[in-house]
Amino acid sequence: MQNQKNKKALKIGVVLTDPEDWTARAFINNIDKRGATPVPLNLSALSASLSTADFSIFDIDSKDLELDALLVRDVGISFSLETISFKFDLLRQLEHSMPVMNRPTAIQNAANKFFSFYLFKHAHLPIPRTMITAELEVALKTIETFESAVVKPIFGSQGKGITKLESSQPDLKLKLTELLTERGVLYLQEFVPNPGRDIRVFVVGEEALGAIYRVSISGSFVSNLSQGGRPVRCELTDEMEELAIWATKAVGADFAGVDLIEGEEGLFVLEANGTPSGKGINQACGIDVTERIVELLLERVGETGF
Numbered sequence: 001m002q003n004q005k006n007k008k009a010l011k012i013g014v015v016l017t018d019p020e021d022w023t024a025r026a027f028i029n030n031i032d033k034r035g036a037t038p039v040p041l042n043l044s045a046l047s048a049s050l051s052t053a054d055f056s057i058f059d060i061d062s063k064d065l066e067l068d069a070l071l072v073r074d075v076g077i078s079f080s081l082e083t084i085s086f087k088f089d090l091l092r093q094l095e096h097s098m099p100v101m102n103r104p105t106a107i108q109n110a111a112n113k114f115f116s117f118y119l120f121k122h123a124h125l126p127i128p129r130t131m132i133t134a135e136l137e138v139a140l141k142t143i144e145t146f147e148s149a150v151v152k153p154i155f156g157s158q159g160k161g162i163t164k165l166e167s168s169q170p171d172l173k174l175k176l177t178e179l180l181t182e183r184g185v186l187y188l189q190e191f192v193p194n195p196g197r198d199i200r201v202f203v204v205g206e207e208a209l210g211a212i213y214r215v216s217i218s219g220s221f222v223s224n225l226s227q228g229g230r231p232v233r234c235e236l237t238d239e240m241e242e243l244a245i246w247a248t249k250a251v252g253a254d255f256a257g258v259d260l261i262e263g264e265e266g267l268f269v270l271e272a273n274g275t276p277s278g279k280g281i282n283q284a285c286g287i288d289v290t291e292r293i294v295e296l297l298l299e300r301v302g303e304t305g306f
């Protein structure tokens, strides 16, 4: 009874940009189901004052945030370094006084395809050969070695901005020059021949809850659901579980959607997403990952006694 009463009083902020998003709604419903109060928050609508005796972060109605914990669904697209930094710095400040899940550092590590790959490599996880360079000559030599390569934005998502290049294509130098002019730096990765799908494994805490294949639409090598990929139930193997759990740990996340790809010699880790959507796995397997994420966050509030 006492426990129930404590939980009723808990206020859990949910950082989101689209209130209609499946995952955002599922977070809110599950927080509500657990007897806590969900507080939807858009980081763009928050202000920070350093003028008073204490720091304060307040919303559009000038109300100070009085939260017990924060769950991050998504921080939204930002068009400048200053706006994205401000959002993450708000999260970092909030992290001083409450559990924030995922931690801002984990979200940043995961979103960064260069640094996350460094962390994966450090953790001895299998990753496709990858080169990051601002030098055209290095880029050309790399693609000659890889023969078939993908070029990705370092901070990309949803399969956007990914191009496939072949060492044999006559306009290779021109294409690389254009990409280099546009991006300033190139992220080149060996193309992994695969069965036309990738695998998205969901990890919460130290457990893999399930997985889906994302089957690419014909003619596309990108299997993201937002690019038309179709979610199909995938039986988790020990190898998938282990890779996904270690990739999640490597970026420091409490929960993640880990992308794996089936190469000819085995699985490779492609990325760990620190703000994954739970919709695909819910559709394909009936698993609600947000339920376990909310449970883990509430356990964390109890443990830390913030």
Ligand SMILES: Nc1ncnc2c1ncn2[C@@H]1O[C@H](COP(=O)(O)OP(=O)(O)O)[C@@H](O)[C@H]1O
Pocket (backbone or CB within 6 Å): 128, 150, 152, 156, 157, 158, 159, 160, 162, 189, 190, 191, 192, 193, 194, 197, 198, 221, 222, 223, 224, 259, 261, 270, 271
């Ligand atoms: N090295 C690769 N070899 C083959 N396919 C790839 C490779 N990298 C990415 N892909 C395909 O592109 C998709 C998106 O790549 P990913 O690295 O996960 O970036 P994003 O953050 O945009 O999802 C993957 O799900 C996969 O289908």
Ligand SMILES: [Mg+2]
Pocket (backbone or CB within 6 Å): 158, 159, 224, 259, 271
């Ligand atoms: Mg991906």
